[in-house]
Amino acid sequence: MSLNEEHIWRSIQKRDGKVFEHYYKEHYKFFFLAACNYLKDPRLAQEIVNDVFIKVWEDAEAIRIQSSLRSYIYRAVINRSLNELDKNKRERQHQSELSRRPEETVESREMEEQELRLRLYRAIDQLPDQCRKVFMMSRFEQLKQQEIADQLNISIKTVKNHITRALKDLYEVLGDWNSLPVWMGVIILKYFL
């Protein structure tokens, strides 16, 4: 554990609710997205993250952290998500295909990729409004450039410029992105609409 984490963890063990809350809020998006990555269900993801945090809070004294607090919670969140997924699969034939549990050896890489995705999403939020809008329409609504131009009443050239601008920015942010694992390719169109 890093010194900082060590300090945080000791405070949580001493039942310092403020530190706990701060840690939760600071890392929430990371764990939430990790769960979403498997579940594609924001409600469930929040529930799982909260369950894990509650457990951590309640059992803090008994828990021994080996590597880092963050990877401890990460692992718990992923395991819960996978359990949930197995359950869902039985219940309603969830369309998702993954079944591989991450090996411990790839765990740190997964966490790194999770971190990169978060950075990517933050970068998208930083784009100018119109630029982001065009980018989203193209990427998520799968509209043709002409369709976007028509809808927004702008020229197709402007559409291209916006998308180029967006991609350039994102490319810059993620210059060091390594290849993403197969299990990431899971989607549920439901939330894509």
Added chain:
Amino acid sequence: MDTKPSHNDLPWELLVQALQGELSPDENQRFREWLALSEENRMQYEQLQRIWKDGMGDYVFYREANEAKGWEALRESMGERDVFQGGMGEGKSGEEERMDEGEERVRVGDEHGRVVMFRRWMAAAAVLLLAVGAGWWYLSGRGADMQYETAAGEQRTISLADGSRVVLNGQARIRIGKDYDKTDRTVTLAGGVAFFEVAHQAQRPFTVDAGVISIKDIGTSFTVARTKDSIKVMVSEGKIAFIEKETAASREMTAGDSICFYIAERRVRELRTRFDNAPLPAVIAALQRMSGKRIVLADAALAEKKLTVHLAGESFEDALKTVCASLNLEYKVVNEEYILYPRK
């Protein structure tokens, strides 16, 4: 210090077209040439593809992530369990401590002999937060129409009298008529994204009114996304009728079908899962879009092949097998890419 190649040297014009699948034949030619020029180029393009495809997949969830809401929910569930182990706020300064005078504290020794505190006000506060935070509804002037609206990032489930369920994503607005489940079952989606899970009743069809479009359920679950420009419908299970009110034109949609209707132009675009004598690259593009995986043709001549196939409701691998079977192809997975080649 910066070893990254300058991205301004990249042929962005071509790359953007390629990522969006909008290369003209001439551009395609130039793009291929650029790719073939160096390994570096190929890698840069792959990186962009990763950003564009895999990397973006969960952005929708990122937008839903809300640590403040999460925290509220967490405190609420801890209150519910009645095991709130005092402390959450134990690190208070003396001044704050005094402000807690009115609260009721009960000290209980747990089995480990630790002293825990249960603060009753905590549960009460959580309930109040819930009431305030759960969006709002009001009785409209006409009587008892119910309106629900969600804040950005909020997600809310509404259970209807007949057992149907509506899940609202952030910034969605719906209205449920006062006669819901009495004379008919109509829900009006004024804007935003809502997922509907309908308890089927043959005599009383479930209808979503989305302005110029209405969607009539035939026993199913589906999602409707309404913006001022477009209305999208995607069917998860069962069947629905997609009705253009003005012309009463109706089309049936089944599981896996998606449609986007452009309001201004009154034009429908199908987000396809069904292909009829379509070129293989079109099918592959759809498969990639749906799965987030990468599929590559081992031989450019394969791009000329055509096929008829319906991909809805199949897992990715099954869908790929179906495609292969119908064209006498095989696939192998190399470096997380699915490579299609002619069967020997």
